[in-house]
Amino acid sequence: MINTYFKLSFRALWRKKSFSLLNILGLAIGIGASLLIFLVIRYEMSYDDYQTKRDRIFRMVTTDRSRSNGEVVWQHSMIPEPLAKTLRQDFSSLEKVSAMQDIGEAQIYVPGKNLSDEKRFKERHGIYFTDPLLYDIFDFKWLDGNATGITAPNTVVLSQSLANNYFGSYANAMGKTILLWSYRIPLRVVGIYKDLPDNTDVPVKIGASYATYMKIRFNNVNGPDNEDWRGLSGNSQCFVLLPANQNIQTLQARMPAFVKTHYRQDEDKSTLVSSLTFQPLRELHLDTRFGTLRGDSLSPRELWALALIGIFLLLVACINFINLATAQSVTRSKEIGVRKVLGSDRGQLVQHFLYETALITLIALITGCILAAIALPSLSSLMNKQLTMDLLHIPSIPVFLVGTFIVVTLLAGFYPAMVLSGFNPVAAIKSKISAKTVGGISLRRGLVVCQFVIAQLLVIGTLVVVKQMNFFRSQSMGFQKDAIVLLDLPSDSTLKLKYTYLRTRMAAVPGVMAASLCGSEPSTRGGQYWDLYFNNSPERQPFSVKIMRGDTGYLNTFRMKLAAGRLPYASDTTRELLVNETLVKKLGLKSNNEIIGKMIAFDRSGKQSPVTGVLRDFNDNSLAEPIAPIVMGTDGAEYSTLALRLDPGHVNATLAKVQQVFTEVYPTYIYDCAFFDSRISHFYAAEAMTAQLFKIFAFLAIFISCLGLYGLVSFMAVQKTKEVGIRKVLGASVQHIVYLFSKEFTVLIGIAFLIAAPAGYYFMQKWLEGFHYHTHMGWGIFVLAIILSILVAWAAVGYKAIKAALTNPIKSLRSE
Numbered sequence: 001m002i003n004t005y006f007k008l009s010f011r012a013l014w015r016k017k018s019f020s021l022l023n024i025l026g027l028a029i030g031i032g033a034s035l036l037i038f039l040v041i042r043y044e045m046s047y048d049d050y051q052t053k054r055d056r057i058f059r060m061v062t063t064d065r066s067r068s069n070g071e072v073v074w075q076h077s078m079i080p081e082p083l084a085k086t087l088r089q090d091f092s093s094l095e096k097v098s099a100m101q102d103i104g105e106a107q108i109y110v111p112g113k114n115l116s117d118e119k120r121f122k123e124r125h126g127i128y129f130t131d132p133l134l135y136d137i138f139d140f141k142w143l144d145g146n147a148t149g150i151t152a153p154n155t156v157v158l159s160q161s162l163a164n165n166y167f168g169s170y171a172n173a174m175g176k177t178i179l180l181w182s183y184r185i186p187l188r189v190v191g192i193y194k195d196l197p198d199n200t201d202v203p204v205k206i207g208a209s210y211a212t213y214m215k216i217r218f219n220n221v222n223g224p225d226n227e228d229w230r231g232l233s234g235n236s237q238c239f240v241l242l243p244a245n246q247n248i249q250t251l252q253a254r255m256p257a258f259v260k261t262h263y264r265q266d267e268d269k270s271t272l273v274s275s276l277t278f279q280p281l282r283e284l285h286l287d288t289r290f291g292t293l294r295g296d297s298l299s300p301r302e303l304w305a306l307a308l309i310g311i312f313l314l315l316v317a318c319i320n321f322i323n324l325a326t327a328q329s330v331t332r333s334k335e336i337g338v339r340k341v342l343g344s345d346r347g348q349l350v351q352h353f354l355y356e357t358a359l360i361t362l363i364a365l366i367t368g369c370i371l372a373a374i375a376l377p378s379l380s381s382l383m384n385k386q387l388t389m390d391l392l393h394i395p396s397i398p399v400f401l402v403g404t405f406i407v408v409t410l411l412a413g414f415y416p417a418m419v420l421s422g423f424n425p426v427a428a429i430k431s432k433i434s435a436k437t438v439g440g441i442s443l444r445r446g447l448v449v450c451q452f453v454i455a456q457l458l459v460i461g462t463l464v465v466v467k468q469m470n471f472f473r474s475q476s477m478g479f480q481k482d483a484i485v486l487l488d489l490p491s492d493s494t495l496k497l498k499y500t501y502l503r504t505r506m507a508a509v510p511g512v513m514a515a516s517l518c519g520s521e522p523s524t525r526g527g528q529y530w531d532l533y534f535n536n537s538p539e540r541q542p543f544s545v546k547i548m549r550g551d552t553g554y555l556n557t558f559r560m561k562l563a564a565g566r567l568p569y570a571s572d573t574t575r576e577l578l579v580n581e582t583l584v585k586k587l588g589l590k591s592n593n594e595i596i597g598k599m600i601a602f603d604r605s606g607k608q609s610p611v612t613g614v615l616r617d618f619n620d621n622s623l624a625e626p627i628a629p630i631v632m633g634t635d636g637a638e639y640s641t642l643a644l645r646l647d648p649g650h651v652n653a654t655l656a657k658v659q660q661v662f663t664e665v666y667p668t669y670i671y672d673c674a675f676f677d678s679r680i681s682h683f684y685a686a687e688a689m690t691a692q693l694f695k696i697f698a699f700l701a702i703f704i705s706c707l708g709l710y711g712l713v714s715f716m717a718v719q720k721t722k723e724v725g726i727r728k729v730l731g732a733s734v735q736h737i738v739y740l741f742s743k744e745f746t747v748l749i750g751i752a753f754l755i756a757a758p759a760g761y762y763f764m765q766k767w768l769e770g771f772h773y774h775t776h777m778g779w780g781i782f783v784l785a786i787i788l789s790i791l792v793a794w795a796a797v798g799y800k801a802i803k804a805a806l807t808n809p810i811k812s813l814r815s816e
Contacts, residue, residue, distance in 0.1 A: 478618025
């Protein structure tokens with residue numbers, strides 16, 4: 001019986017090849033796009049799924065609130081230095097506690113027989129100081145050695161790929177030595193492990209021993225004698241492993257007393273009140289409040305938006321099918337009448353048409369999978385994630401496809417099946433069934449409106465996102481970002497002695513307009529934040545300040561301006577300081593000049609330094625963040641970058657000379673050059689990706705909608721063949737015939753716009769409010785959205801309409 005249904009369904013599809021193709025193509029694109037979105041969402045939710053102890057692993061995170069009003073001031077995952085050790089002592093029920101410290105970018109050297117044989121590598125991420133317990137908490141598959149050896153200083157474990165890269169094969173790595181930084185700190189390899197999956201938030205590629213970090217920082221592998229609970233340890237993390245069946249709520253209830261005892265914020269009269277929380281590993285990746293080590297997560301809001309877009313695209317494709325199927329029902333009326341006369345009941349007819357829909361959906365599903373597989377590498381490259389469509393090893397993908405097949409079959413097939421099976425057999429055989437008697441015209445109009453509401457929502461969203469990205473690119477940030485290059489400098493104390501010489505040599509290179517030694521560029525993620533004591537007061541200010549370091553050429557290099565005062569002297573021995581306008585406002589001063597000459601310290605008993613000038617405010621982070629209160633000073637010990645402003649007309653030629661000079665001064669250090677504007681663009685990588693995804697899916701939604709319009713107009717052209725012929729004989733012009741076909745769809749698109757415009761405004765305004773500095777939508781976006789929708793719809797309708805209008809009226813009148 002089922003075989004018969006499929007044979008009849010295939011014959012029906014074959015008779016109406018063009019409409020079948022439109023249905024299959026629309027469904028295939030919708031299914032393929034929704035499959036890609038599913039792969040993205042599944043990937044984002046799969047981080048660290050491979051960890052066998054995942055439900056027992058937690059990260060320590062901190063929320064700082066204002067003591068005065070209880071507002072959240074800061075949320076982060078950085079830890080005080082003594083936290084891990086103290087947790088082991090105070091919470092003996094914890095199975096494991098481990099700290100890790102992100103090293104950031106670093107140069108790695110593999111010694112050879114002599115200096116010329118030395119291998120040099122620049123690792124940009126994945127380098128950490130770790131203790132052995134981390135490798136017990138998380139799953140690492142050891143290929144050689146293990147982590148027990150990194151209890152000692154100057155030891156390291158490596159991932160398989162890096163070991164292969166450094167030593168030719170990981171089998172040659174055990175016992176060998178790599179050198180860290182220009183200091184050339186020796187690290188002996190004591191273990192090799194299999195590369196971790198890409199979807200992990202603990203992306204360790206190099207695990208140097210934590211004892212090495214303590215030795216470098218405190219000259220004591222056991223840590224400092226006087227423990228500092230106020231200072232945060234850079235990009236540090238603390239993970240804990242609970243015993244089986246341990247109640248996390250019981251431990252969490254003890255945290256306030258733990259914080260009160262060790263942080264001593266009440267005794268220090270701190271303006272902030274901290275709380276420590278156990279954050280489950282399963283929530284780590286998608287909880288954007290505290291950040292991740294990789295920093296590549298999409299927010300839950302973005303994932304929900306993608307999920308809705310996937311559902312919308314499937315809906316648009318199903319609407320096409322319903323519209324075309326009900327529109328064609330008139331041509332199948334005799335077939336239905338004959339079947340009923342021969343004994344078919346309504347249930348059998350419904351079953352038959354559902355099988356017909358199932359066949360179309362199955363073909364579309366296969367086609368959609370092929371389209372998704374073709375597009376997947378491009379999507380992976382766009383998102384910089386290793387997305388995969390492994391049907392055999394990822395069970396959720398077949399489940400999604402089967403679920404999609406069932407839902408689409410029922411959604412797209414049920415209503416047309418009920419319409420077709422409900423024909424009166426006598427009227428059907430006598431050809432008295434028409435589009436009006438069938439009904440469903442209002443439904444088809446409603447579905448077309450629904451299609452274009454979805455399409456126009458995506459168009460409005462795309463236009464807003466693109467406008468915001470253009471705003472990012474064009475907005476003045478208070479400094480020059482174009483034609484500035486940043487050179488990474490060696491941190492070894494002996495090599496630092498050449499910093500000034502290097503700057504002098506670089507400033508003399510033709511094409512270099514200015515040069516500056518600095519700790520970082522003006523706009524950078526992260527940074528150092530310190531307490532502030534103002535004007536010799538023993539009371540700490542109720543906010544922290546961001547510390548930036550740069551020599552006296554810093555402002556000229558980045559084209560920054562003073563609002564008041566003067567620059568620190570070049571021979572500064574008193575550590576004179578600059579502050580920004582935001583800090584002046586935070587201190588409650590009425591004018592910039594009021595702070596000139598006032599003293600600033602970063603510790604209650606620390607050295608006081610005078611303020612000599614006020615910088616005009618500049619964006620020290622992305623435009624999504626407010627400007628921080630900033631203090632800038634000269635401090636050669638903190639410099640790590642040489643910034644060069646180049647002549648925009650001779651960048652390539654100048655860079656070649658810059659590299660030559662750098663290599664002459666530092667022949668053993670890798671020349672690492674980055675453009676400042678490209679680093680700033682990384683701030684908006686997620687938004688840029690969102691813009692691209694919106695463009696793609698908005699195009700697909702409009703394309704699928706236009707396929708449906710094309711199919712409906714094609715059907716109308718057949719139904720109105722005789723009417724068009726009579727109109728032409730009576731003198732109707734081609735324009736009038738085209739208007740006849742397009743007027744209804746234009747009205748429906750206008751109705752869709754009246755629904756989409758306020759909805760689009762509401763949702764996109766909420767999205768824009770996530771940025772501290774953002775553009776305004778304006779009426780132009782909505783005008784452009786409606787014009788684009790109408791033009792695209794006319795293009796879809798126009799071909800068939802013009803073809804019908806140009807048909808010889810004699811042929812039209814003979815058509816029946």
